[in-house]
Amino acid sequence: MFRHPNYRRCLFSMACIVLGASVIGCLPPLKPARTPMPSLMLTGATTTAESTAPPAEKCALVLLPGTFDQPKDFARHSFDTILSQRHPSMRIVAADAHMGYYRKRSVIDRLSEDVVGPLREDGYRVWIGGISLGGLGTLLFAKMQEGNPGLAIDGLVTIAPYLGEEELIAEIEAAGGALKWQAPSFETPPKGRKNVGYELWPWLASWHRQRSTHPGTTPDIVLAYGLKDDFASAGEMMATLLDADKVFTHPAGHDWDAWVPLWQDIVEAGTFDDCGVATPDS
Helix, strand or coil: CCCCCCHHHHHHHHHHHHCCCCCCCCCCCCCCCCCCCCEEECCCCCCHHHHCCCHHHCEEEEEECCCCCCCHHHHHCCHHHHHHHHCCCCEEEEECCCHHHHHCCCHHHHHHHHHHHHHHHCCCEEEEEEECHHHHHHHHHHHHCCCCHHHCCCEEEEECCCCCCHHHHHHHHHCCCCCCCCCCCCCCCCCCHHHHHHHHHHHHHHHHHHHHHCCCCCCEEEEEEECCCCCHHHHHHHHCCCCHHHEEEECCCCCHHHHHHHHHHHHHCCCCCCCCCCCCCC
């Protein structure tokens, strides 16, 4: 994976672009946000396992890449192989949800219309997963499409997501956690990356309350992150809202050295077993 010399600074500038701010000089030129959004099929649409699966077991996973990554990087790091060994009937699609879509604020619409929507229309149960920028994208998708039955997802896997500025994470921690923290009312909402956390944390708290009082009415959320990741403190905060068996950590940082073993752990823990039937010897 290519890394810019100012890699860590770029990571923290990532969400600026998500909501339209400029970080010229930090990132490579942005690709245009094409319509429809391209995607890469990592497992064939007509595999024997998929074609013989009963309709109730038709399951798909949509993967969203990180800031500097491309859909093919999931295959390069064996994400498809790892999942297919346990769930050979699951369809795996990597969406080209690059930074250009986030900058134009069209990423959720394009995912809905071009990727997730068609899978749901074809009768698939859908999980959505992503790394880094893609991890943020999974949460934004779940938040913005909540209550839309045509785009309902079984769950999401968010790996090393950006969850807000360090100052905001410290403020939430000082308040006693996300369930006690009250988001301030702004006459003029913060712009760029400063607004992401103010959008996500109230929704995460609401998701937790809904799941606690009405089990089975919310999609599963799986969180994974490296303990040396610059976003680890936010991950620890989010982990308090999830069941312990839905949280995975690794000693490494914000890179594939953490993400590949984390993905292996996520799959082997049976995360997708209720969606795609596991092989008998897995």
